[in-house]
Amino acid sequence: MPANLPPQYFSAEKKYREAKTPQEKISALEEMLTIMPKHKGTDKLRAALRRKLAQFKNALEAKRKTKKGLSYVIEKQGAGQVAMVGLPNSGKSSLVKNLTKATPEVADYPYTTRIPVPGMMDYEDVQIQLIDLPPLSEDYMQPWLGDILKRADLLLIILDLTHDPLNQWQRVSKLLGKFKITVSERNRGAGFFIKKAVVIANKLDIPETQEIFKIFKSFWEENLPLIPVSVKEEKNLDLVSKVLFERLEVIRVYSKAPGKKPDLTQPFILKKGSTVYEFADKVHHHIAANLKFARIWNTQLKGLRVEREYVLKDKDIVELRT
Numbered sequence: 001m002p003a004n005l006p007p008q009y010f011s012a013e014k015k016y017r018e019a020k021t022p023q024e025k026i027s028a029l030e031e032m033l034t035i036m037p038k039h040k041g042t043d044k045l046r047a048a049l050r051r052k053l054a055q056f057k058n059a060l061e062a063k064r065k066t067k068k069g070l071s072y073v074i075e076k077q078g079a080g081q082v083a084m085v086g087l088p089n090s091g092k093s094s095l096v097k098n099l100t101k102a103t104p105e106v107a108d109y110p111y112t113t114r115i116p117v118p119g120m121m122d123y124e125d126v127q128i129q130l131i132d133l134p135p136l137s138e139d140y141m142q143p144w145l146g147d148i149l150k151r152a153d154l155l156l157i158i159l160d161l162t163h164d165p166l167n168q169w170q171r172v173s174k175l176l177g178k179f180k181i182t183v184s185e186r187n188r189g190a191g192f193f194i195k196k197a198v199v200i201a202n203k204l205d206i207p208e209t210q211e212i213f214k215i216f217k218s219f220w221e222e223n224l225p226l227i228p229v230s231v232k233e234e235k236n237l238d239l240v241s242k243v244l245f246e247r248l249e250v251i252r253v254y255s256k257a258p259g260k261k262p263d264l265t266q267p268f269i270l271k272k273g274s275t276v277y278e279f280a281d282k283v284h285h286h287i288a289a290n291l292k293f294a295r296i297w298n299t300q301l302k303g304l305r306v307e308r309e310y311v312l313k314d315k316d317i318v319e320l321r322t
């Protein structure tokens with residue numbers, strides 16, 4: 001299909017060729033992309049230009065980072081923060097778009113996502129924060145990406161079943177290694193950040209990917225959850241939410257005032273293994289300081305009296321007595 005480019009495009013292209021600094025290159029490339037009509041005939045060219053643009057922006061950002069230490073800090077919200085990790089085009093943005101109200105750009109060319117986009121995913125009566133991120137890649141990676149990944153509670157690694165998933169897994173592991181991050185028990189070098197992870201294999205709706213997944217799974221040696229999904233057809237996405245919640249290793253605890261019904265609308269979120277005392281401290285440090293005992297309700301217990309060291313479980317209802 002012909003590209004049918006307007007004359008303004010060629011003058012922008014001339015600017016690009018004559019540009020000397022990265023800033024000039026970036027603005028010329030952006031101009032070319034704006035002028036270029038969007039249709040099938042220009043898809044390849046647009047992708048190539050975006051790739052160039054990414055390269056220049058990345059170089060510029062790397063420079064800025066060494067000067068000013070540019071980075072993004074995404075404030076944690078909800079039951080935990082989960083960072084999207086994957087090679088270009090694996091479906092990171094599609095997933096965040098599907099599971100949250102956020103609207104990151106989704107496109108069939110690589111390097112679409114340039115900045116972090118957080119969104120909240122509903123899971124039962126809590127919300128989990130997902131952060132869409134630019135891809136991992138051997139060509140160029142945002143220098144601030146490693147900091148966000150290290151700060152997240154959990155990584156969601158997205159592989160694309162249409163492009164040799166085993167090879168992608170190896171590349172992702174190696175690229176995480178560049179930030180001194182590992183998710184594998186089998187690969188724990190000194191000084192590495194060990195992160196929890198869930199792995200999903202996407203695009204299960206495409207023919208033959210079911211067989212590819214079976215083979216991939218037979219080679220899978222990691223002690224990590226591995227879930228085949230189709231974001232497009234919303235296959236297995238409920239399971240992804242459930243496994244993310246489980247891997248965050250948090251519990252929900254509901255408070256109950258003496259003589260009143262429990263408040264089941266807004267659970268407190270605590271780390272797995274938290275005690276009655278830690279719950280009290282989260283409600284109010286004053287209550288923790290004066291805590292005498294507590295009563296617990298759940299599917300088995302009906303108001304059992306427990307001491308402050310008692311370890312709570314997910315969905316416990318707790319009455320704190322001071």
Ligand SMILES: Nc1nc2c(ncn2[C@@H]2O[C@H](COP(=O)(O)OP(=O)(O)OP(=O)(O)O)[C@@H](O)[C@H]2O)c(=O)[nH]1
Pocket residue numbers: 086087088089090091092093094095105106107108109110111112113133134135202203204205206229230231232233
């Ligand atoms: N068939 C199919 N296509 C999918 C699925 N999920 C995503 N895609 C397509 O894959 C392409 C890339 O999707 P994105 O969500 O933009 O991928 P990304 O990982 O965010 O890509 P970058 O931001 O470039 O790293 C788009 O054309 C999507 O429509 C899926 O489950 N099935």
Ligand SMILES: [Mg+2]
Pocket residue numbers: 092093094104105106112113133134
């Ligand atoms: Mg994206």
